[in-house]
Amino acid sequence: MPKLKFQSDHHKIFSRKAGSKPGMLFVPAEAFAPRYFLISFSEQHFEEAELPDYEQLINKVKTQPELRHWVDIRGYKDDTLMGKLASDFGLHALQLEDVLNDYQRPKVEETEGNNLFIVSRMLRWSDAQQNLNDVQLSIFTGPNYVLTLQSDYEDCLDSLRERIRVGKGIIRHRPTMYMAYAMLDVVLDYYFPVMAAISNLLDEEEQKIILVPSKKNLFTVLNLKSQLAKLRRIVWPERDKLNELLRMDEPLMPEEMKVYFRDAYDHVIQLIDLVDNHKEMTSSLVDLYTSTMGNRMNEIMKVLTMISTIFIPLSFIVGLYGMNFSHQNPETGKVYPFGMPELYQPYAYPILLVLMLLLVTLQVYFFYRKGWFRSM
Amino acid sequence: MPKLKFQSDHHKIFSRKAGSKPGMLFVPAEAFAPRYFLISFSEQHFEEAELPDYEQLINKVKTQPELRHWVDIRGYKDDTLMGKLASDFGLHALQLEDVLNDYQRPKVEETEGNNLFIVSRMLRWSDAQQNLNDVQLSIFTGPNYVLTLQSDYEDCLDSLRERIRVGKGIIRHRPTMYMAYAMLDVVLDYYFPVMAAISNLLDEEEQKIILVPSKKNLFTVLNLKSQLAKLRRIVWPERDKLNELLRMDEPLMPEEMKVYFRDAYDHVIQLIDLVDNHKEMTSSLVDLYTSTMGNRMNEIMKVLTMISTIFIPLSFIVGLYGMNFSHQNPETGKVYPFGMPELYQPYAYPILLVLMLLLVTLQVYFFYRKGWFRSM
């Protein structure tokens, strides 16, 4: 039996161990082993590599201060990793705890040295299970690097990597903040296909509910409603996050960057519109389902009522003439004048048949006039 | 089968290519070839023309700085067009991206040089499909020009063009900002007939739902509800836009212009009132539909119950006297005193008929007293 899948992402939160020390870095057991990617570039220069261990990675970053770096770590299964990151990049234990606990709302926090810690959520829609998967992308900006951390090996940032690789556009000419923006923008871009998938599913359900509604359709609609609610809970803090970024001043947020973040903000507002719109749609579909079920009930009852109304009186009539009242005194043989004399008239039977036919005709006409043959 | 048409305008958003570069100007494949219109005027002067290409257009604008110009470009299918606009009018790539992506919420943005970029949405109501079409109108104001961009060849600004042509009113005597205002005002004016069309349709559905409700009526009401929701999502940002314009200072917004924008603001508030009002109306209609369907069900069940209640007991009685209990011992011929002696009374049959008639009369009286003949 299917399930409303709204809870699928709660187990992560609920698996949190109550009463543990704040800032304790507890690496989840099911985490992947870390992989280290590094993209280093300047306006002329570009290099990209997967490095075998953290030491080589940090070495490369430290020895090339003239380049900008995208330090891209995927998977956390290394108990010492977080400690090294904390000391090399100057990160706070509570923020690293947020990185490990993959259920943060999108948010932005200032860190020491006028840098930012940004949490985004990457969405993926699973068509088979009709639910929304989301993976956290933690971004730390620095003077000449952007550090991203994620628990999965796969993400939605490949188009961005390609843009840096080919050097097209302005990404290589801008401050590292632009790279952070570009990441947020790509992540947001992938929200729209998710929205489109939900939109199409609702569209299909609508057709089914109108034609042949079954409980499964209601179920799908209610499930999509919870997926939309989940999406809403991701998109609204995203909006607050962008708002906060827009309200920041130099040097945290260069004035020239604001036009870009405002553009991202507009996209989020569009998303919120879309989500609210589709949530309203689910309510309309529930209304439609209820009313269609009510219609079916009406149809069923109309059939029952018409058949009963026509045949029950007829059955009474034929029962009447099935009675055994004696036509004559059983002893004297004298005919009773009121002893069901109809039974002994030569044309009584055909007359009765005609009368019953007439009755049926009248009833059918009555139903027709009442509009019972019109489908509702 | 009809569809809730609320999604009709989403495909544009969903067709956006995820992961593309911000500010990348992607001209949609189905775009029209651009046509170039120019209206140039001063208090005494007026000329109007459709120009064959962009170069002639920009030439005219640049060589006549003493006139005010309405540069009116319709259709975008020219890959170089946006680039030329960017350099000639000093527009930002992200704003041109907004122009091309025809699904922006109404908004206003400051551009360089104390100019404005305004997005409005022109509405058209399709009576046949009962849905709302909206086309984006992008307006850029400049010191002596207003540049408008739209994807369609047809728009709702002809009445404004006529007003400039005949030189009636104050439009030729005011700053270019007044022209921008006049555009917003005309666009808003056309929201009211759309609202009126929806209002009339709801009015018709109400009558139908009261008299002979069918699922189609519910469907129309739910569809109009989503159209209203869509309208609401256009009108609310319109209100924010006007609010923002009213809060602007000189030189962006001349003090003398504010009374006009306040008037437009009042119109938007009226629209919001109307939309909310009609949305409430759709809820009342759904209530009415549900209750009317319930009433029909009650009527159907009353018919069934009355017929059954009257004839099922009668059928039992006539069945009773259709039993074959022997009146006498089949072997000895001795009469059984309790062997259904009623069957052998001379007046038993008419007495039974009268008793049954009496029973029916009583039942009908009971139904009458219970108010079952009163229609609900």
Next chain:
Amino acid sequence: MPKLKFQSDHHKIFSRKAGSKPGMLFVPAEAFAPRYFLISFSEQHFEEAELPDYEQLINKVKTQPELRHWVDIRGYKDDTLMGKLASDFGLHALQLEDVLNDYQRPKVEETEGNNLFIVSRMLRWSDAQQNLNDVQLSIFTGPNYVLTLQSDYEDCLDSLRERIRVGKGIIRHRPTMYMAYAMLDVVLDYYFPVMAAISNLLDEEEQKIILVPSKKNLFTVLNLKSQLAKLRRIVWPERDKLNELLRMDEPLMPEEMKVYFRDAYDHVIQLIDLVDNHKEMTSSLVDLYTSTMGNRMNEIMKVLTMISTIFIPLSFIVGLYGMNFSHQNPETGKVYPFGMPELYQPYAYPILLVLMLLLVTLQVYFFYRKGWFRSM
């Protein structure tokens, strides 16, 4: 068939001609010819007259600067009237447009020279049609005059005129602003009887819905709900208007007047409370209606089920003994021991009757125990 009357006042808005010039003064065709009333007074002096034309009116006002004047114009059907008002009282074209378009929300605007333009709506309840009529009262304050404009000849300000006439109270001793306040106060005072009328109607419907609900009752409730929604849309901007007045400073709003406007504000808040209260009441009535209809359905089904449950088994039994299984071999005449021997027992018939009576008694007892005779 009745209609939800919520739309009755929309036709005015929808009749607005789209695309017309802002501030164009379009006098509606169905307008009344203007009548000119003037009340002039000082603390000692009082005169009141209906004047035959506008020229005499303005002459009187201009030649008596030492008096305070209430210039009271009713009906607009004079194409030159608005122009004259504009020049004599210094009014803005957009405000005169608001005067003519009789569907403005209550509002207050500053005009030139520290005067105010106030829009109020006068309500009248039509008991016959159970709907709310509202007429716009446009008030312009000036240093020594108050100018009121309305489309109807009749209004609700007679009690105020009488108070000026008899000179009772403080109205003749206060600035003209007090007169404007007194108008707002009287207009608001007449909202309460409207509210009372709706309250009484809801009260009546409640009684009907509990006793003998019909679809007409639901309809009335839904109609009153839209009337309340309409009232709400008038009262809320009224609240904003008074709020704005209270936030104004000298000389627009003399400090000593604030206590009066605060009192009017309190009345509006009470009205909002009442409206919200009654709107909630309509929801409760819809709940009550639905549940009463459900109860009737239950009652109907209980009757059907009891009758069927009692008589269908009985009918089976009597049908059983109406079967024609042969008691003996038709050829040999040998009695079949299992050939329905019951039929030939002397006391079979009365025993069967008693058994059936017992069955009925048991069933009735079962229904009694299940509480089916208790009305729901």
Next chain:
Amino acid sequence: MPKLKFQSDHHKIFSRKAGSKPGMLFVPAEAFAPRYFLISFSEQHFEEAELPDYEQLINKVKTQPELRHWVDIRGYKDDTLMGKLASDFGLHALQLEDVLNDYQRPKVEETEGNNLFIVSRMLRWSDAQQNLNDVQLSIFTGPNYVLTLQSDYEDCLDSLRERIRVGKGIIRHRPTMYMAYAMLDVVLDYYFPVMAAISNLLDEEEQKIILVPSKKNLFTVLNLKSQLAKLRRIVWPERDKLNELLRMDEPLMPEEMKVYFRDAYDHVIQLIDLVDNHKEMTSSLVDLYTSTMGNRMNEIMKVLTMISTIFIPLSFIVGLYGMNFSHQNPETGKVYPFGMPELYQPYAYPILLVLMLLLVTLQVYFFYRKGWFRSM
């Protein structure tokens, strides 16, 4: 028949005469004759008396400026009373109008001379009628007196009087503002038992609705819902009133008093929580009622369907063998091989009985498997 009692307190508002002069002091006809109570005290001193007329009262207050006074007037039926109060205590006509119109929302207003005018509402719960009565308590604070006005002879302030009498606690050592606070606090204290009464009634209704729901239960729930709505409309402005008091500065609000008003504020917030909580509860009860009614309907239909499904086919079978098809040619006497030969088999009757029993068993098993015997 019971009524939703939500309107019981509206008649007071609706009885207001529209169009009357603002500040006109109209004493309601049903008012009580005034009684004059005075409590005068200092830290050492205490006296308490009911005085025969107003002159003695005011005399006592004026001649003892070194004491603090609680001037406690109950009942208004004296046309000159308000005028005397206005001149002796310096009260504004509009505030006295508020005193007489016993339907003000809780509020606080500054009066001349840094004094306060506070409106509270004293609640009483009538268990018999299950509705909320509220009486207005108008409090005017002065430098060395608190003046309270109420329309009833009975109130809920006796515990406060007792506390002053015995001189326990700090009430005699604090400024008069503390006395005003103590009144608000006592009034608020009596809201909790009202809330408890409603809570208990809802509790009882819940049990009844689960066991044997009747329309009366729904009615009680809907009535309690309107009582809660009424309570809410009293408690919310109470919150605003306390908030306003907390935001006041010296000398209106001594800093040392704020901790007390904050405590009262916390109580109001708790009340709002309770009211909202119980309002949600009423919705759950309506849901429960609806679903219980639906369950009863299901139960009824299950009985009908089981009885019908079992006996209607059986009736058909016995009807079948009640047919009179001839077994032999009536003229020739030749036996028809297909002339219902079953009727002439020696064991046909018992076999049929067994078959019918089998059918019933199968159907009962089917119903059992479908879970129809399980109560829903």
Next chain:
Amino acid sequence: MPKLKFQSDHHKIFSRKAGSKPGMLFVPAEAFAPRYFLISFSEQHFEEAELPDYEQLINKVKTQPELRHWVDIRGYKDDTLMGKLASDFGLHALQLEDVLNDYQRPKVEETEGNNLFIVSRMLRWSDAQQNLNDVQLSIFTGPNYVLTLQSDYEDCLDSLRERIRVGKGIIRHRPTMYMAYAMLDVVLDYYFPVMAAISNLLDEEEQKIILVPSKKNLFTVLNLKSQLAKLRRIVWPERDKLNELLRMDEPLMPEEMKVYFRDAYDHVIQLIDLVDNHKEMTSSLVDLYTSTMGNRMNEIMKVLTMISTIFIPLSFIVGLYGMNFSHQNPETGKVYPFGMPELYQPYAYPILLVLMLLLVTLQVYFFYRKGWFRSM
């Protein structure tokens, strides 16, 4: 019979004695005798003890000013306790009243000397009764102590005590404010398992409602809904409390502590998300329940209608041929040509059987085509 348990915690509030003196310390009769626990520590030092009486406790605290102390008092049944606390720790009577009245909303208040009074609520989920128990934890911070008061002997702070004991982490190196934070954090941590318990229960109910819904399931869902509402009423003020703490300045709130409180704030926001999410889920479950019940009703009615529609016409037919119309004149013996001649045809009986079978087949086909065999 089960009860909606939302009221379980109200009795505490309702037991409050109306009209009592503000700040009167009324120890509840059912309170436990106080137990005195003390944890004293510095970076190197640690000691922990349960002390026999209050005097020894306060003595230890006063004589060791160089240590930090956690004064942990559980149970209040000592009429003099509050007075001693007031004088030894400088607490306000109204705050001690809040301590004793165990139904305060979470809040924070400044006390004299730049200390804080914090109210938190410790939650426990009772799986057996499916309801939420909450106990108040009152925290007073001081320069070198934290004083906690609670009515129960058991709490959820043991993990915190263990952390101090082992001296792991930073708790011994930070100001006392950190200890207060650590308490809030642990208390909040235990909200998540509660949330998880509710989440699991809803999950189970969902499965049951889909498969075999009974009123008990609806009941559980409605109960969980009120538990969630209760949780919401605890978590929202918790959010306000943390917000207020974050807005505080030095010295009340050391700047370095803010990152910790912000982390706690994030947890509360997550909780609010979860609560809202699950509340929406309960609405979906009520929808699902209603629709499943409607489906069952449909199923029941389909069975009834199919059986009736098939057998009622058949019963009529067999009744028809059970009529006793005479085939011949009883006196003359002349055969009536229309005296039910069918009865005397040799193959009439089998033909009739075949026709009836055909009719049934047609009807079954009709039902199949209408989709009545498809489960809804």
